[in-house]
Amino acid sequence: MKHFFLFLVFVLVVVGVLHLLSGNDYPIIPADPDHTGITDAAVCMECHGPEEEKAMKGTHPPKFKCFKCHDAENK
Ligand code: HEC
Ligand code: HEC
Numbered sequence: 571m572k573h574f575f576l577f578l579v580f581v582l583v584v585v586g587v588l589h590l591l592s593g594n595d596y597p598i599i600p601a602d603p604d605h606t607g608i609t610d611a612a613v614c615m616e617c618h619g620p621e622e623e624k625a626m627k628g629t630h631p632p633k634f635k636c637f638k639c640h641d642a643e644n645k
Contacts, residue, residue, distance in 0.1 A: 599641065
């Protein structure tokens, strides 16, 4: 029986760690007029593309399909 509880604790720890790892810490798309009703990533790049005013950092992950990672606050 003791082993069963140890196993249970182990499973809970693994599930907890996986949950933390999967937690998305992607900044949410602000719900302001700049961001309302955009469905095409090309539009995002007009402001967030390289050289633009709000350019993404150089460390930004692959720059396609914005909505795969960034949730819109106003969706
Ligand atoms: C008209 C210019 C413009 C367009 C188009 C635009 N953005 Fe933005 N975006 C901004 C500005 C300015 C800010 C920063 C000010 C703010 O937080 O509202 C910002 C902030 C953000 C942030 C938050 C960054 C942070 O540090 O929290 C994300 C994420 C973002 N934009 C994603 C997108 C995506 C995805 C699209 C396309 C669907 C997009 N933006 C289109 C101007 C734009
Ligand atoms: C693979 C997931 C992923 C995709 C796809 C993605 N982003 Fe991001 N984005 C992130 C993460 C993670 C951060 C936070 C990076 C950090 O804080 O260093 C971020 C941060 C940002 C920021 C805040 C400024 C910055 O560079 O940290 C903006 C603006 C942004 N993303 C816009 C976009 C736009 C526009 C697109 C589509 C062209 C896009 N993202 C696609 C994951 C993604």
